[in-house]
Structures are given as structure tokens and as C-alpha cells.
Amino acid sequence: MIATMILVLFVLATFPCYFQLLVESQTPLGYLGQWQLLQASIGISAMHMQLLHNDKVIMFDRTDFGPSNLPLPYGHCRVDPYDKALTTDCTAHSLLYDIATNSFRPLMVQTDTWCSSASVLPNGTLVQTGGFNDGERNIRMFTPCWDETCDWIEFPGYLSQRRWYATNQILPDGRVIVVGGRRQFNYEFYPKNQNNNSPIHLSFLQETSDPNDENNLYPFLHLLPDGNLFIFANTRSVLFDYNQNRVIKEFPPIPGNDPRNYPSSGSSILLPLDENKDYIEAEIMVCGGAPRSSFEGALQGNYMQALSTCGRLKVTDQNPTWVMEEMPLARVMGDMILLPNDEVVIINGVSLGTAGWEHGRGPVVTPVLFRPYENIGSPWRFSIMPPASRPRLYHSSAVLLKDGRVLVGGSNPHVFYNFTEVEYPTDLSLEAFSPPYLSPMVDQVRPNINYMTSAILGYRVFSYITFTVTRYTSASEVSVRIIAPSFTTHSFGMNQRMVVLKMVGVTQVNVDTYYATIVGPSTAQIAPPGYYMLFVVHAGIPSSGLWVQVQ
Incomplete structure (x- = not known):
């Protein structure tokens, strides 16, 4: 009983935007990685x-x-x-x-x-x-x-x-x-x-x-x-x-x-x-x-x-x-x-x-x-x-x-x-x-990237991403970020880096599809040229990544 209460509190604190969704759907709690x-x-x-x-x-x-x-x-x-x-x-x-x-x-x-x-x-x-x-x-x-x-x-x-x-x-x-x-x-x-x-x-x-x-x-x-x-x-x-x-x-x-x-x-x-x-x-x-x-x-x-x-x-x-x-x-x-x-x-x-x-x-x-x-x-x-x-x-x-x-x-x-x-x-x-x-129990709020304007992410260049999500919360809960993969050895990830891209807005296309307008990194000092994994994050839950090349 105590363990279950701890899990409930964990989900409530970590994923507050969709805790009510879990209650409504009677999804079993217990996925902590x-x-x-x-x-x-x-x-x-x-x-x-x-x-x-x-x-x-x-x-x-x-x-x-x-x-x-x-x-x-x-x-x-x-x-x-x-x-x-x-x-x-x-x-x-x-x-x-x-x-x-x-x-x-x-x-x-x-x-x-x-x-x-x-x-x-x-x-x-x-x-x-x-x-x-x-x-x-x-x-x-x-x-x-x-x-x-x-x-x-x-x-x-x-x-x-x-x-x-x-x-x-x-x-x-x-x-x-x-x-x-x-x-x-x-x-x-x-x-x-x-x-x-x-x-x-x-x-x-x-x-x-x-x-x-x-x-x-x-x-x-x-x-x-x-x-x-x-x-x-x-x-x-x-x-x-x-x-x-x-x-x-x-x-x-x-x-x-x-x-x-x-x-x-x-x-x-x-x-x-x-x-x-x-x-x-x-x-x-x-x-x-x-x-x-x-x-x-x-x-x-x-x-x-x-x-x-x-x-x-x-x-x-x-x-x-x-x-x-x-x-x-x-x-x-x-x-x-x-x-x-x-x-x-x-x-x-x-x-x-x-x-x-x-x-x-x-x-x-x-x-x-x-x-x-x-x-x-x-x-x-x-x-x-x-x-x-x-x-x-x-x-x-x-x-x-x-x-x-x-x-x-x-x-x-x-x-x-x-x-x-x-x-x-x-x-x-x-x-x-x-x-x-x-965890599968958060799949309803997990975004899935359908389309991106280009796999090239230019500096200060506008791009458009369409994504679907079953249970949408709000535009304030959507962000797009890029992550440079690290060379890891001896407890240090060299070149590891995340940049949260400037978000212009999110627009609904139909019942479960949205597109986000973003701006490429402002400078090469913030995001050096190269390949990055791009993620859409909604209500604290990331999509699968998409490779983009910053140049």
C-alpha cells in the first residue's frame, strides 16, 4: 500500500499535466524506468x-x-x-x-x-x-x-x-x-x-x-x-x-x-x-x-x-x-x-x-x-x-x-x-x-513527429514541424529541442549539448494534429554546426527524435 502511494505521488509530481488522464483511464501505475x-x-x-x-x-x-x-x-x-x-x-x-x-x-x-x-x-x-x-x-x-x-x-x-x-x-x-x-x-x-x-x-x-x-x-x-x-x-x-x-x-x-x-x-x-x-x-x-x-x-x-x-x-x-x-x-x-x-x-x-x-x-x-x-x-x-x-x-x-x-x-x-x-x-x-x-501509460500525451520542413536546420531560419498527439494539453506545454550526441568515456560526455529552440507558436490542424513554428539556433556559439537529435516535448513527454543538420 505504501509503495503504491509513493508511485502515485511520483507520477503526480513528475507528470501533473496528465495525472488526471491516468486516473480516468484507470491505467496501472508502477513504471519507474x-x-x-x-x-x-x-x-x-x-x-x-x-x-x-x-x-x-x-x-x-x-x-x-x-x-x-x-x-x-x-x-x-x-x-x-x-x-x-x-x-x-x-x-x-x-x-x-x-x-x-x-x-x-x-x-x-x-x-x-x-x-x-x-x-x-x-x-x-x-x-x-x-x-x-x-x-x-x-x-x-x-x-x-x-x-x-x-x-x-x-x-x-x-x-x-x-x-x-x-x-x-x-x-x-x-x-x-x-x-x-x-x-x-x-x-x-x-x-x-x-x-x-x-x-x-x-x-x-x-x-x-x-x-x-x-x-x-x-x-x-x-x-x-x-x-x-x-x-x-x-x-x-x-x-x-x-x-x-x-x-x-x-x-x-x-x-x-x-x-x-x-x-x-x-x-x-x-x-x-x-x-x-x-x-x-x-x-x-x-x-x-x-x-x-x-x-x-x-x-x-x-x-x-x-x-x-x-x-x-x-x-x-x-x-x-x-x-x-x-x-x-x-x-x-x-x-x-x-x-x-x-x-x-x-x-x-x-x-x-x-x-x-x-x-x-x-x-x-x-x-x-x-x-x-x-x-x-x-x-x-x-x-x-x-x-x-x-x-x-x-x-x-x-x-x-x-x-x-x-x-x-x-x-x-x-x-x-x-x-x-x-x-x-x-x-x-x-x-x-x-x-x-x-512508459506506455503516458502514450496519450506523447507527441509523434509526422513532418518537418527540412532536415537542414539553418541559423535563425524558420521551420515547421507537424506532430500528432492523442490528448493535447496546451501550447505552453510544447517545446522543441535539439541534442548533440556525446562522445562518452571515463564518465564525461564530450560535446554533449541541448538547445531549446525558439518557439513562435503552435497551431491545431485537425482533431489530433498540430504544427509548431520554430526558429533555428541564433548562433554557432549556441549550437555549433553538425548533426543533432530533434525532439518535440509535450507535457514533459518527448517524442522519438529526428536527425537534423545544423548549418
């Missing part, structure tokens, strides 16, 4: 993951820890005299997953991609940078396809410096900035400047590095509406003008003096940018991580409690300060994924220890939904979702799919593919988490 096992084994650990605009997901781990469980096609082997495990390897360490058919095929990477970074170019090509050992200065490119003949193309030695644990961000002009990496206190661009390919020193990275060159790896990068970068490393963050190579402002350190970057491995997102406001606010959120000295403690078998705090910083304020709050579950190595209805899911990770081989304990298998529009302290601010059946520790990842599910894979908490005699075996499975908005 759902897990689905997609593949018991894909043969590799999904350490790095990127959704492409043809609804394929490219995944890869690393080449230097022995044979995977996914063979390459007959007669294909990777021959690498510099590999630390196998100089001849006839197994794959990358694959292409097809969402519609739940199938996958192996891909060939030539050099080590461990702890690398990536961005998708405006034309949809994935540019993947760096890695370890013989892959540390290489870039690799993959153009979306499904044909058996297409694969990675590698460009050895393209990068000016080794990029291991670096972070990428797509820029308004279509270039990619590659920032940092282990013992790399500098940045560079792709494509490189033909006149000067030297790395550009960034003293902030050196200042935030501890004596072991840790806690500022995989720095959090977010492109802000003014075109500058927000960079967070260790406990500090700055507003950075990469065109002039100067720090414009340093923000206050996040309270607590505990690091949030690898190996402390919290996560960070840029909350949605809303074009319907007179002034577009940009707010950064950083959640979880591990206390200082956690890495050293784990080496001695002392697994410290992970951090349970989230910090929010409205960087567009004149004098921004961190606002701190508590998550219901402490978590390190958690992934934060923007959902199309303004919610954020925090998923994967552990409650004890830190990132690194054998350094995590106490898997946190229950996702948490965070609702930034609820007041701090509200009981609906955070909600705990149903638990997964599998722990996802070090080297797990998650991405949002066009149908609204969250794809989850990986977990390789120790060196090599160990499946026995270890506490947490390597996990090669693939799962999907369906948030509560995918």
Missing part, C-alpha cells in the same frame, strides 16, 4: 562510445590487453610490433552497433585507443584523437556507414603532442580543440593550423596538476554561448578565450577541495540553453567524484567513500558562485546524460574508491534522475530508478539514443579481459535503460 539486456556479449568492453547520425553506435576499448572475444573477418589481423600484449592480433577492439537490428560488426583499429578522445565534425565524420603507446599522436576518422568495406582510417603522427586522457570540444567554426592529456599542459586544433602546428601552452592545466600529474586529466570542457570555453580541472575552473589564448576569468573553486577529474572521476554537463529567454543563461553542473588521496588509498586497499555532492555554477552571472546540494547516492565514475525532457540521468559507477585498475568497490547499479527545474530540497529533485542487473565500474559508458533510451555498456575494472578469479569480471554486455517518460 526499465532495463533491457540487448546483448549478453559484444566481444569488447564498451570503454568509448559515440552515437552517429545513421543510428549506429561506434564503440572501442584498447588494443594492448590481449585478444578480445570478437574475431576479425577471416584473414584479417592487426600486426603491430609495438603492441604491449600481442604483435599479431586477429580479434577486434572496435565495433559498429546497429540500433534498429540490435546487431554489430567488427572494425579494425591499428593502434592503441586507450583513454582517447573524439568529436564529430559538422559533416558527421567522427574524428578520434590520441590514445596510448603507438596511438598517442594519431588521429583516426570514421565516416558513418554500414557497408562492410568501410572502416577506420588512421593518420599516424598527426597530433603535435601525445594525447592520453585529453578532452575534445567542437567549436563554432567546425574545428575541434584538443585540450590537455597526461603531462600535456597545452592544447591544439584539428584541422591543424598549416602555418603553426605548435601546441599552445595553457598554464591553468599545469597549475591544477598535482605531483602525480593526476586529478586534472580529462578536463571538463563546455562551449559557452559567448563562444568562450569553460574548463574545469581538479577543483578549479576558468572562462577561456582560445582565440586569444587568455583566461578571461577564474571562477571560485568548487567547495570541499575534493578533485572531480580523473582519477577522482566525477562528471559534468552544461544544462540546456533556452533560446526562448531574453538572455540565455549557461549553467554548469558537476556531480560526484572521489575525495583527495582516494587513488593512493585504494592502492593500499583503503576504499574511501565517494562524494555525494553536486555543484552548480551559473557562469553567465556577473559574480557566479557554486550552489551545492546532496545526491541521494554517493558516486564516482558516474555518467551524466541529458534527457530530452530537461531531466538528467546519473548512471553507472561505484560508491567506494576511485577510477583505475581494481580501485573501485561498491557498484552503484541504481540510476538517479535529477530534475534541475525543481527547487533545491524538493523531494522530487532526485529520484532513484530501478537497479540494473550488472555493475558498471571503470571503463563503462552511456549515451542517449534517438528513441529516448540510454545505451549502457562496458566495465573493465582490471587489466586484460579477466572473466574469472576477479571480484568484478570484465563485462562485454550491452543494455538499455528506458526512463519513466517511455
Whole structure:
């Protein structure tokens, strides 16, 4: 009885616009999200993951820890005299997953991609940078396809410096900035400047590095509406003008003096940018991580409690300060994924220890939904979702799919593919988490996109979308937003971004069909050129997405 009352209150608070509909239809309550096992084994650990605009997901781990469980096609082997495990390897360490058919095929990477970074170019090509050992200065490119003949193309030695644990961000002009990496206190661009390919020193990275060159790896990068970068490393963050190579402002350190970057491995997102406001606010959120000295403690078998705090910083304020709050579950190595209805899911990770081989304990298998529009302290601010059946520790990842599910894979908490005699075996499975908005009990208020003027979304250009919905509430409950898919690895979704498009109006066409007039993004600083998933959201429930190209 108590459980039922809690579910009723959850639905009432989360979906107030159609709670009466559920009562009238006597729809059973009880859907708080759902897990689905997609593949018991894909043969590799999904350490790095990127959704492409043809609804394929490219995944890869690393080449230097022995044979995977996914063979390459007959007669294909990777021959690498510099590999630390196998100089001849006839197994794959990358694959292409097809969402519609739940199938996958192996891909060939030539050099080590461990702890690398990536961005998708405006034309949809994935540019993947760096890695370890013989892959540390290489870039690799993959153009979306499904044909058996297409694969990675590698460009050895393209990068000016080794990029291991670096972070990428797509820029308004279509270039990619590659920032940092282990013992790399500098940045560079792709494509490189033909006149000067030297790395550009960034003293902030050196200042935030501890004596072991840790806690500022995989720095959090977010492109802000003014075109500058927000960079967070260790406990500090700055507003950075990469065109002039100067720090414009340093923000206050996040309270607590505990690091949030690898190996402390919290996560960070840029909350949605809303074009319907007179002034577009940009707010950064950083959640979880591990206390200082956690890495050293784990080496001695002392697994410290992970951090349970989230910090929010409205960087567009004149004098921004961190606002701190508590998550219901402490978590390190958690992934934060923007959902199309303004919610954020925090998923994967552990409650004890830190990132690194054998350094995590106490898997946190229950996702948490965070609702930034609820007041701090509200009981609906955070909600705990149903638990997964599998722990996802070090080297797990998650991405949002066009149908609204969250794809989850990986977990390789120790060196090599160990499946026995270890506490947490390597996990090669693939799962999907369906948030509560995918419940069948809200189908009557779920919009379905029928038509859009064009798959090209021009800057400041008007577009029209028609959608159907069985139970319409009001125009004030309709919004359209675009989401850039992230390259996710090591608890950070690079290039992840949501923009709520300016809504001109909603007009009824017939009994259940409506069309919405929207305006394309106002600037490339707000939405860099490239492919985005477009969603119509009605009464807090999103449609399935539609791929559009912003240009």
C-alpha cells in the first residue's frame, strides 16, 4: 500500500499535466524506468562510445590487453610490433552497433585507443584523437556507414603532442580543440593550423596538476554561448578565450577541495540553453567524484567513500558562485546524460574508491534522475530508478539514443579481459535503460513527429514541424529541442549539448494534429554546426527524435 502511494505521488509530481488522464483511464501505475539486456556479449568492453547520425553506435576499448572475444573477418589481423600484449592480433577492439537490428560488426583499429578522445565534425565524420603507446599522436576518422568495406582510417603522427586522457570540444567554426592529456599542459586544433602546428601552452592545466600529474586529466570542457570555453580541472575552473589564448576569468573553486577529474572521476554537463529567454543563461553542473588521496588509498586497499555532492555554477552571472546540494547516492565514475525532457540521468559507477585498475568497490547499479527545474530540497529533485542487473565500474559508458533510451555498456575494472578469479569480471554486455517518460501509460500525451520542413536546420531560419498527439494539453506545454550526441568515456560526455529552440507558436490542424513554428539556433556559439537529435516535448513527454543538420 505504501509503495503504491509513493508511485502515485511520483507520477503526480513528475507528470501533473496528465495525472488526471491516468486516473480516468484507470491505467496501472508502477513504471519507474526499465532495463533491457540487448546483448549478453559484444566481444569488447564498451570503454568509448559515440552515437552517429545513421543510428549506429561506434564503440572501442584498447588494443594492448590481449585478444578480445570478437574475431576479425577471416584473414584479417592487426600486426603491430609495438603492441604491449600481442604483435599479431586477429580479434577486434572496435565495433559498429546497429540500433534498429540490435546487431554489430567488427572494425579494425591499428593502434592503441586507450583513454582517447573524439568529436564529430559538422559533416558527421567522427574524428578520434590520441590514445596510448603507438596511438598517442594519431588521429583516426570514421565516416558513418554500414557497408562492410568501410572502416577506420588512421593518420599516424598527426597530433603535435601525445594525447592520453585529453578532452575534445567542437567549436563554432567546425574545428575541434584538443585540450590537455597526461603531462600535456597545452592544447591544439584539428584541422591543424598549416602555418603553426605548435601546441599552445595553457598554464591553468599545469597549475591544477598535482605531483602525480593526476586529478586534472580529462578536463571538463563546455562551449559557452559567448563562444568562450569553460574548463574545469581538479577543483578549479576558468572562462577561456582560445582565440586569444587568455583566461578571461577564474571562477571560485568548487567547495570541499575534493578533485572531480580523473582519477577522482566525477562528471559534468552544461544544462540546456533556452533560446526562448531574453538572455540565455549557461549553467554548469558537476556531480560526484572521489575525495583527495582516494587513488593512493585504494592502492593500499583503503576504499574511501565517494562524494555525494553536486555543484552548480551559473557562469553567465556577473559574480557566479557554486550552489551545492546532496545526491541521494554517493558516486564516482558516474555518467551524466541529458534527457530530452530537461531531466538528467546519473548512471553507472561505484560508491567506494576511485577510477583505475581494481580501485573501485561498491557498484552503484541504481540510476538517479535529477530534475534541475525543481527547487533545491524538493523531494522530487532526485529520484532513484530501478537497479540494473550488472555493475558498471571503470571503463563503462552511456549515451542517449534517438528513441529516448540510454545505451549502457562496458566495465573493465582490471587489466586484460579477466572473466574469472576477479571480484568484478570484465563485462562485454550491452543494455538499455528506458526512463519513466517511455512508459506506455503516458502514450496519450506523447507527441509523434509526422513532418518537418527540412532536415537542414539553418541559423535563425524558420521551420515547421507537424506532430500528432492523442490528448493535447496546451501550447505552453510544447517545446522543441535539439541534442548533440556525446562522445562518452571515463564518465564525461564530450560535446554533449541541448538547445531549446525558439518557439513562435503552435497551431491545431485537425482533431489530433498540430504544427509548431520554430526558429533555428541564433548562433554557432549556441549550437555549433553538425548533426543533432530533434525532439518535440509535450507535457514533459518527448517524442522519438529526428536527425537534423545544423548549418
